[in-house]
Amino acid sequence: METTTAEHIIWQEQDLIRNEFPILKQTVNGRPLVYLDNGATTQKPVSVIRSMQEYYTMYNSNVHRGVHTLSQQATAAYEAARHQVAAFIGAHHHEVVFTKGTTDAINLVANGFRKDILKEGDEVIISAMEHHSNIVPWQLACEEKNAKLKVIPITDKGELEMDVFRSMLNPRVKLVSVAWVSNTMGTVNPVKEIIELAHEQGIPVMLDAAQAAAHIPIRVHELDVDFLALSGHKLFGPTGIGILYGKESWLDKLPPYQGGGDMIKHVTFEKTTYSEPPLKFEAGTPAICEAIGLGAAVAWASKLGIHRIGAYEHQLTEYAIAQLKAIPGLRFIGEAEHRSGAISFLVGDTHPSDVGVLLDQQGIAVRTGHHCTQPLCDRFGIPGTVRASLAVYNNTEDIDRLVEGVHKAVTLLG
Known part of the structure; x- marks a missing residue:
C-alpha cells in the first residue's frame, strides 16, 4: 500500500499509538479486541x-x-x-x-x-x-x-x-x-x-x-x-x-x-x-x-496531527472498502465521493443486529441499528446497518478480522 511521508509515519507508529490505549490490550470472548465502534465513542489514551x-x-x-x-x-x-x-x-x-x-x-x-x-x-x-x-x-x-x-x-x-x-x-x-x-x-x-x-x-x-x-x-x-x-x-x-x-x-x-x-x-x-x-x-x-x-x-x-490522522484513515478506509466489496451480497449504504470515519453496509437479507452479535462473539465491536438516524434509514428503506467506524488506532489487521468475521457470520446465518 503506497503512502505519503506523513501517512507512512503513522503506519510505522501504529504499535506505539495502540499502546497508548490500554483498553485495546484486552480480549473479548477469547479473541483480541477489535474496536470498530468509534462513531459511537472513541477510546481514551493514557494521557487523558x-x-x-x-x-x-x-x-x-x-x-x-x-x-x-x-x-x-x-x-x-x-x-x-x-x-x-x-x-x-x-x-x-x-x-x-x-x-x-x-x-x-x-x-x-x-x-x-x-x-x-x-x-x-x-x-x-x-x-x-x-x-x-x-x-x-x-x-x-x-x-x-x-x-x-x-x-x-x-x-x-x-x-x-x-x-x-x-x-x-x-x-x-x-x-x-x-x-x-x-x-x-x-x-x-x-x-x-x-x-x-x-x-x-x-x-x-x-x-x-x-x-x-x-x-x-x-x-x-x-x-x-x-x-x-x-x-x-x-x-x-x-x-x-x-x-x-x-x-x-x-x-x-x-x-x-x-x-x-x-x-x-x-x-x-x-x-x-x-x-x-x-x-x-x-x-x-x-x-x-x-x-x-x-x-x-x-x-x-x-x-499527532489531525491532517496526518485524516490522511492515514483515508488509506485505511480505502483498504476496508476494497476488502468488504469481495464479500458476496454485501452492499454499502452511502457511497459518497468524500467520506470519513464510517462505513455502513448490509449483507444479503441478514439482519444487521444478527451480524453484530456474531461479530461480537469473535471479539469484534461494531454498531448495528439505525444509529440515531432513523429518517435516513427510512429514506433507504432499511431497518438499519452494520457500521464499522474507524479511528487512528485501527489498522489493517482490524479490517482483516472484520472481513473474516462477516464471512463467518453470513455463513452461520445462511
Whole structure:
C-alpha cells in the first residue's frame, strides 16, 4: 500500500499509538479486541486518563469561586482546557462554551432561537442525514413557534442535493443546521459551500461536528461558521463534556440556557444581570474533570496531527472498502465521493443486529441499528446497518478480522 511521508509515519507508529490505549490490550470472548465502534465513542489514551486522575487526586476543587490554592489550581486547569479547545478549532477562548456534549450544545442554540428569534412562518433547514440530536431540538422549537422544519434531500449515494438546498434558501429561513460528517454513512458534506450560500442571504449556519472533530481539521474563523458543536468522547476524551463554538455577536444575542451560580454578575430578588459569554451559558458547577480530560484529548490529537490522522484513515478506509466489496451480497449504504470515519453496509437479507452479535462473539465491536438516524434509514428503506467506524488506532489487521468475521457470520446465518 503506497503512502505519503506523513501517512507512512503513522503506519510505522501504529504499535506505539495502540499502546497508548490500554483498553485495546484486552480480549473479548477469547479473541483480541477489535474496536470498530468509534462513531459511537472513541477510546481514551493514557494521557487523558492520567489528567483526570491527577485532578481528583491532587487538586480536586470547585472553580471560579475560591481563593484557596486548590480552587485556583482547578480554575487554571479548567480555563487552560478552554484555551486548548479554542486553539484546536481556531477560535478565541471566549467563544468556546463548555456543554455536556453535541446534543446539549444544539439544544442550547435551539432554545435561544425558540425564545428570541423564531416566529410563526419562519423556517429552519436541516438535512436528511441528521442525527436525532440535530432533528428533535429543531422540531420542538418549530412546533412551539409554528415555524417550518425543511429537510435537504440526499441522493442514492448519500450526498446532499445541493441544487435543492440552493432553492430552499429564502428570507424566511432563520438558520441552517447540518452535520459536517454523517455518523451513519461517513459522508463529508461541503460545509464551506453551505456556509457561503447561506451567508449570501444573511442566514446563520450551525455545524454538528461530532463526527468530524477526530478526522478533519477545524478552523471556525476560516469557515466563517456561526455555531459549531462537538463532543469530547468522540475525540479521545471523556463522556459528559463537549463544546459549543459561537461567534461573539451570536453568544451576546442568545439568552441564557439555564440559570444558577457562576453565570451571573449580580442577583437580587427583583433582577439578575448575567456574566459575559461563555460563562453566561455555564450555570452551576461544571464538569471540571471532564473539561480537563477534553483538554488533554485535544492536546494528544494535536500532537499527532489531525491532517496526518485524516490522511492515514483515508488509506485505511480505502483498504476496508476494497476488502468488504469481495464479500458476496454485501452492499454499502452511502457511497459518497468524500467520506470519513464510517462505513455502513448490509449483507444479503441478514439482519444487521444478527451480524453484530456474531461479530461480537469473535471479539469484534461494531454498531448495528439505525444509529440515531432513523429518517435516513427510512429514506433507504432499511431497518438499519452494520457500521464499522474507524479511528487512528485501527489498522489493517482490524479490517482483516472484520472481513473474516462477516464471512463467518453470513455463513452461520445462511
